[in-house]
Structures are given as structure tokens and as C-alpha cells.
Amino acid sequence: MTPETMIRARVVGGGFDTAADEMSATVTRTARSPIFNEAHDFTTGIFELKDGKARLVAQAPGCTLHLYAICPAVQAALDCFRNDLHPGDLILASDPYDGGTHIPDHVIIQPVFADRKPVFFPVVRAHFADSGGPVAGGYNPAARDIWQDGVVVPPIKLYERGERRTDVFDMVLANNRVPDWLLGDLDAMRGACLTAQARIERIVGRFGIGETRAALETNIAYAERRVRAEIASWPDGDYYAETFIDHDYQGGHDIRVACTARVRGSDVTFDFTGTAPQVNGFVNSPIANTLSFVFVAIASVIDEDVPVNEGYIRPVTVIAPEGTVVNPLPPKPVGNCTCICGAEIAEVALLALSQCAPKRVGVNCHKLPLAYSSGRYEDGKPWISLNFHGYTGGAGAAYGTDGWGLYPPLMTGVILPSIEMNEMQYPIRIEKHEYERDTAGAGRWRGAPGVRTRIRFLAENITNAMLAGVRHPTRGFCGAEDGPPNALTLIEEAGRTEVTEVIYNRHLAANTAIEFLRGGGGGWGSAADRPVDEVVADVANDYVSAGKASEQYGVVVDTTALEVDQGATDQRRTKMARSQPG
Structure with missing residues (x-):
């Protein structure tokens, strides 16, 4: 050339x-x-x-x-x-x-x-x-x-x-x-x-x-050459992983999503044989959605300067058996597929790749606690709100970096709307939107902390609330801890209602609030390997409490002076190292 x-x-x-x-x-x-x-x-x-x-x-x-x-x-x-x-x-x-x-x-x-x-x-x-x-x-x-x-x-x-x-x-x-x-x-x-x-x-x-x-x-x-060069650097082999969807909102639970990543030279095949059959609820993923989330996983392990075009796609093959939750047959519902089970598809692909390209994987998190609200303005015109601020948080760690930011990487092109504009456009007030202490998956690199958000409705509305990522929260990679579960709470005059799975077409009076706790992201690598000074910095920034610093990282910190008890820390970390598999 x-x-x-x-x-x-x-x-x-x-x-x-x-x-x-x-x-x-x-x-x-x-x-x-x-x-x-x-x-x-x-x-x-x-x-x-x-x-x-x-x-x-x-x-x-x-x-x-x-x-x-x-x-x-x-x-x-x-x-x-x-x-x-x-x-x-x-x-x-x-x-x-x-x-x-x-x-x-x-x-x-x-x-x-x-x-x-x-x-x-x-x-x-x-x-x-x-x-x-x-x-x-x-x-x-x-x-x-x-x-x-x-x-x-x-x-x-x-x-x-x-x-x-x-x-x-x-x-x-x-x-x-x-x-x-x-x-x-x-x-x-x-x-x-x-x-x-x-x-x-x-x-x-x-x-x-x-x-x-x-x-x-x-x-x-x-x-294509750039993507193939990355894949060729991974050892040939078959790498199996599985993860689970919490539920299908209609009584089905612990729905398996299985994947074998077959690396052969500069080609990789993602085979979802072994995945659960299609379900009654709307978490089924049509084939285009399944392909998209596989490529989201691939894109997260390839250098970001590779142009996204047809060449990106050619080295990758996807096998998704018909009649499964990752390739359903019509007329099964699929309305939530871009959240669940899209999150699990990307997650299981990355879990499989973590066995052959561990330093490339991480950061995936998309198990959203959804709540859709709709009502009418004073002039009678309808409004519909996705409650975007409630979905923020949960970015996982990767090799060399803690999880960061508010949106998970699967949503990186989406911009978090300004709170002021949301309050102008909808009859709402966003009363809280902040990191929550002790909600990050521990690891050599930790996930981003979870986010607690409270949205108060100033007018009556109809809300559908859908919770996920509770039974099976965001996974950690390469020996790290998973992120903590999500939570969703309705705060009404009569009291608080903890959403366990779903609330359907719930009429909410004015002054009702909905509170999201978006669990933090999973970590990467063993928490016992996180440098002591980074743990102390997390305690100082109120991301991690002194209790969790000791429990998860083996670092004993005096919170008054932010000083480390080195003897107690050495003892805790030695005990942690002995308890690790292998």
C-alpha cells in the first residue's frame, strides 16, 4: 500500500x-x-x-x-x-x-x-x-x-x-x-x-x-487487522462462563445465560449453547440485541483508537440457539432486552474472556433498576419520564483503573441530563443524587461506588418499577468481589414500600418519592493486593468505611488521624492471603 x-x-x-x-x-x-x-x-x-x-x-x-x-x-x-x-x-x-x-x-x-x-x-x-x-x-x-x-x-x-x-x-x-x-x-x-x-x-x-x-x-x-491482532494475542482454547438473570417479572427466577468463547488464531466465536429456554417475561433478547451486546463486550477489550466499522465485526462469530432467552421465537416479549438480559450477555462474554485475556476485561455494568413514570401537565398534555438519574452508578473496575463516573460503560454515549433541566421539563424534584459509602465491589482495583437518588413527584402519576441485579448483582473479575445489589423504594404518605421485583401501573399521589440505590460496580483482582495508601484514600473520601477497609481489604485505619495500624494490617492481610483459593 x-x-x-x-x-x-x-x-x-x-x-x-x-x-x-x-x-x-x-x-x-x-x-x-x-x-x-x-x-x-x-x-x-x-x-x-x-x-x-x-x-x-x-x-x-x-x-x-x-x-x-x-x-x-x-x-x-x-x-x-x-x-x-x-x-x-x-x-x-x-x-x-x-x-x-x-x-x-x-x-x-x-x-x-x-x-x-x-x-x-x-x-x-x-x-x-x-x-x-x-x-x-x-x-x-x-x-x-x-x-x-x-x-x-x-x-x-x-x-x-x-x-x-x-x-x-x-x-x-x-x-x-x-x-x-x-x-x-x-x-x-x-x-x-x-x-x-x-x-x-x-x-x-x-x-x-x-x-x-x-x-x-x-x-x-x-x-479488521487491528481487531484480529488483539484476538491473536489470546491463547487458543474454549473458555466457558455462566451468569444468571434474577427473574423474568412473571415468576421465573435464576435464568441461566451460558457462553463458551472459542479462540482460534485471530477468530473468536461466542457460543451461547446451554442458555436457558425463552421465558414468559419481557427479558428475552432477539438476535440483533444479542449480537449487539456481544460486540459491546468485544469493543471494551479492543484499543479505543480502532475505528468502528465492518472490519470490527468480521473476526467475531455468534452462535445463539433458537428458542433460548438469547434468541427467542416470536411472539415472545422482549421489551426489557436492552437492559435485561443484555447486561448478562455482555457480562458472560467478558467472564469467558477473563480466562484468556484477564487484563482486557472489566467495567461492564448495566443491571438497571428501572422506573418509568407518566402523567399530565397542568394544561392536560402528557409527559413521560425515564427517571434517568435513578439509573446512574455502578461502573466496574478494569485492570489498571478503578471504576469511575456515574453511567456504566455500556451507556457511555448517553449524557446524564442536568438536574435543573429535568426539574423544568417534568413535575419532579431530585432531592438526592450522591455516592453511597460501602457500595463498591472490592478488588485490587475497586468498582465505582453505588449512587443513591431520590426523585419526588410534584404531581400524581402512573409508575412502573422494575428491579434487577439483586439476586445476581454485577460480577467482579479475576478474583474481585461482586458489586452490591440494587434497591428501589417507594416513599408514600402511608409509608415505605421496598420493591422486591416489580410494581405494575402503580398510581402515585403528588408528593410521593421514589428512591433508587444503584449498586456499585464489581472490582478487578484480589482486594488483598490493593495498596494500603489507596485504601486509606478511599476511607478519607468516604467511599469506604473503616470497618469495610478492615473486612474487605485487610487494612486497619484509625479514622480520626487516618493512620494505619501496620501490625494489625499485616496480620489481617496474611490471614486473607491464606484463605484465598490456590
């Missing part, structure tokens, strides 16, 4: 990456719903159609769990309209059993033509504030089939040859509780695609379609 070829590849690739970034900025700055313009719960990317297959060529940082789910959705839409694509078309889809994940995540796709053929496809995948169905917001813990999750949207054209299809548009809006928000969000998504179209046409006009596609092929080959 000549230097000119490599330089051109990076210039073209950078142009496409910038176009994807501009798409993201367009959505953020023009969307109407707080989920888009505040929380940033969406992802943008650009695809190329080659040999009948859609392949990812650029993606902006966004909601990380959309990393791969966007790919099957694009392919499904193109298969549907392969011979019926025209300039100005715009496709909408959300079917979980046809390239989707859960119904709230909709995808918008626009073809961009070159030499009179559809070649490139700017895409936005985004979580809609509502998606119809029995429950406002799209999380229905009572769902027994996919239609009780929400309104399924197969690939349909919202725009055809540049003209809005009013009949289709009106049907989509009529099945949404917040059509004003949705209208603004759809316009923002279309605007993002039009922005990308202008940027792509400029690049093609400068380099020509042949050189542009050749440059993208070079970038894809580069990403």
Missing part, C-alpha cells in the same frame, strides 16, 4: 466519521424530546451497500449498546425495499424480530445515490419516548407477547421521493402518547440524514465514487 493510498483512506474515512458526528450533533440540537436532546439516547452511523449487503463504514459515539444492533436493522430494511429505493426516500422500522432490539428503539434510514444507484445509507437509531402499547414509555413488565410490548413497525417509508407519506406519518403519530415530541424527533432524525447526504456527496464529488469506496475498503481492512 502506497503512502498516498493510506493518506487518502484516512481523509475519506475521517470525512465519513465527521459526517456521522455531524448527524449526532444535528439530532441533539434539533430534537424535541428530552431523551434525545438531553439524554442523547441514540446512535448515528453510515452504511455502504456492497454485493447486496449493508456494511458499516462510520459511526459516531452514541449509546454504546446500539453498537451493532443498528446493522441487522439496516439490512432488514434494505432487503424489504431493495428494488424500490429512490432519492428522497426515508425508511422507519422497529420490529424486534426483523433486525430490531426492543420496540422503543426505532431506526431511520435514508439512501444516498451515486451513479444513479443507492450506495450509502445514513442511519439514526434512537429510543423513542413512547411506542404505543398498553404502558406509557414502552416497558411493560406484564407483557406476554410482542404486541403488548408496543406497536411493531416493520420497514415502512415515511418519505417517498422526497414527499412525506401523510397516511403513514399520521398512523405512526396516532399510536404515540407524546406525538408532539415524536414529530420533532422524526424531523431531527431526517435532518441528520440530510446533513450526512450533503457531506457524502461532497466527498464523492471530490474523490469520485471509485476512489471513495476503495478508501473505505482500506479503512475496513485496517480495523
Whole structure:
């Protein structure tokens, strides 16, 4: 490869990456719903159609769990309209059993033509504030089939040859509780695609379609080489792990998610044979969601400077037996799959990889205590709140770093909305949002502390609360402790109600509060190996109490002077070392 070829590849690739970034900025700055313009719960990317297959060529940082789910959705839409694509078309889809994940995540796709053929496809995948169905917001813990999750949207054209299809548009809006928000969000998504179209046409006009596609092929080959080099550094072998879903919200408990990571040279296969059969509740994961969370795990162990494109995907194979909780058959409900069992899919993949690439794994945490609330403003218009602040916390540790921040890594593209804006947009007050002492999984590197959040509602509302990560909290890696369990409490005039698994369509009076305790992240490595001065710093920062410093780390600290009793510490740590397996 000549230097000119490599330089051109990076210039073209950078142009496409910038176009994807501009798409993201367009959505953020023009969307109407707080989920888009505040929380940033969406992802943008650009695809190329080659040999009948859609392949990812650029993606902006966004909601990380959309990393791969966007790919099957694009392919499904193109298969549907392969011979019926025209300039100005715009496709909408959300079917979980046809390239989707859960119904709230909709995808918008626009073809961009070159030499009179559809070649490139700017895409936005985004979580809609509502998606119809029995429950406002799209999380229905009572769902027994996919239609009780929400309104399924197969690939349909919202725009055809540049003209809005009013009949289709009106049907989509009529099945949404917040059509004003949705209208603004759809316009923002279309605007993002039009922005990308202008940027792509400029690049093609400068380099020509042949050189542009050749440059993208070079970038894809580069990403593949980098990912394969990482996988090739792991010893060949079969590495088995398993984890468990707490429950399916309908009576099923301790649902196994099993995975064998087979490393062979520069290829890795994740085989989920042995996973539990599909369940009645809405924690089943359609295949696109399962693929996405596997790639979330892979992305967390690969150098962050590797461009995310089709080359990232090629070395990885996923086997997910049909009829299991990681590849259910329709019409099983899947509404919570992007939380549970998506969290367990990424977790078990990383647990398997910890046996061959221990210094690469960690940080996974996504077992959210969900609570969706909805009501009406004083003028009668509806509002729907995801209560985003209650989900924060729980980032796990990795080799060389403690867990940090508020959002877990699976949500790194999502922005925590400002408390002030949330209080302006909804009839709520956020009374508490702070780290909780003694809620971090202990290890050589500890997890981030858990977060306690109290949200008080100033108006009556309907809330669905769904608890997870209690029976099986976030796992630690390589000999570390797991994170502590989540908790969820309703605080009403009549008293406190501890949510054990689920509260369904609960009417809450004004002045009711809901309090989240998001358990902290798991650690990495043995807690007995954590340097004494780092434990003392945690005590000083009130992350760890003196009692837990002694119990978990073997460090005896005088909290008054923050001095270490070295003799007692040596004795405690010697005892801990003797009790460790092996």
C-alpha cells in the first residue's frame, strides 16, 4: 500500500466519521424530546451497500449498546425495499424480530445515490419516548407477547421521493402518547440524514465514487487487522462462563445465560449453547440485541483508537440457539432486552474472556433498576419520564483503573441530563443524587461506588418499577468481589414500600418519592493486593468505611488521624492471603 493510498483512506474515512458526528450533533440540537436532546439516547452511523449487503463504514459515539444492533436493522430494511429505493426516500422500522432490539428503539434510514444507484445509507437509531402499547414509555413488565410490548413497525417509508407519506406519518403519530415530541424527533432524525447526504456527496464529488469506496475498503481492512491482532494475542482454547438473570417479572427466577468463547488464531466465536429456554417475561433478547451486546463486550477489550466499522465485526462469530432467552421465537416479549438480559450477555462474554485475556476485561455494568413514570401537565398534555438519574452508578473496575463516573460503560454515549433541566421539563424534584459509602465491589482495583437518588413527584402519576441485579448483582473479575445489589423504594404518605421485583401501573399521589440505590460496580483482582495508601484514600473520601477497609481489604485505619495500624494490617492481610483459593 502506497503512502498516498493510506493518506487518502484516512481523509475519506475521517470525512465519513465527521459526517456521522455531524448527524449526532444535528439530532441533539434539533430534537424535541428530552431523551434525545438531553439524554442523547441514540446512535448515528453510515452504511455502504456492497454485493447486496449493508456494511458499516462510520459511526459516531452514541449509546454504546446500539453498537451493532443498528446493522441487522439496516439490512432488514434494505432487503424489504431493495428494488424500490429512490432519492428522497426515508425508511422507519422497529420490529424486534426483523433486525430490531426492543420496540422503543426505532431506526431511520435514508439512501444516498451515486451513479444513479443507492450506495450509502445514513442511519439514526434512537429510543423513542413512547411506542404505543398498553404502558406509557414502552416497558411493560406484564407483557406476554410482542404486541403488548408496543406497536411493531416493520420497514415502512415515511418519505417517498422526497414527499412525506401523510397516511403513514399520521398512523405512526396516532399510536404515540407524546406525538408532539415524536414529530420533532422524526424531523431531527431526517435532518441528520440530510446533513450526512450533503457531506457524502461532497466527498464523492471530490474523490469520485471509485476512489471513495476503495478508501473505505482500506479503512475496513485496517480495523479488521487491528481487531484480529488483539484476538491473536489470546491463547487458543474454549473458555466457558455462566451468569444468571434474577427473574423474568412473571415468576421465573435464576435464568441461566451460558457462553463458551472459542479462540482460534485471530477468530473468536461466542457460543451461547446451554442458555436457558425463552421465558414468559419481557427479558428475552432477539438476535440483533444479542449480537449487539456481544460486540459491546468485544469493543471494551479492543484499543479505543480502532475505528468502528465492518472490519470490527468480521473476526467475531455468534452462535445463539433458537428458542433460548438469547434468541427467542416470536411472539415472545422482549421489551426489557436492552437492559435485561443484555447486561448478562455482555457480562458472560467478558467472564469467558477473563480466562484468556484477564487484563482486557472489566467495567461492564448495566443491571438497571428501572422506573418509568407518566402523567399530565397542568394544561392536560402528557409527559413521560425515564427517571434517568435513578439509573446512574455502578461502573466496574478494569485492570489498571478503578471504576469511575456515574453511567456504566455500556451507556457511555448517553449524557446524564442536568438536574435543573429535568426539574423544568417534568413535575419532579431530585432531592438526592450522591455516592453511597460501602457500595463498591472490592478488588485490587475497586468498582465505582453505588449512587443513591431520590426523585419526588410534584404531581400524581402512573409508575412502573422494575428491579434487577439483586439476586445476581454485577460480577467482579479475576478474583474481585461482586458489586452490591440494587434497591428501589417507594416513599408514600402511608409509608415505605421496598420493591422486591416489580410494581405494575402503580398510581402515585403528588408528593410521593421514589428512591433508587444503584449498586456499585464489581472490582478487578484480589482486594488483598490493593495498596494500603489507596485504601486509606478511599476511607478519607468516604467511599469506604473503616470497618469495610478492615473486612474487605485487610487494612486497619484509625479514622480520626487516618493512620494505619501496620501490625494489625499485616496480620489481617496474611490471614486473607491464606484463605484465598490456590
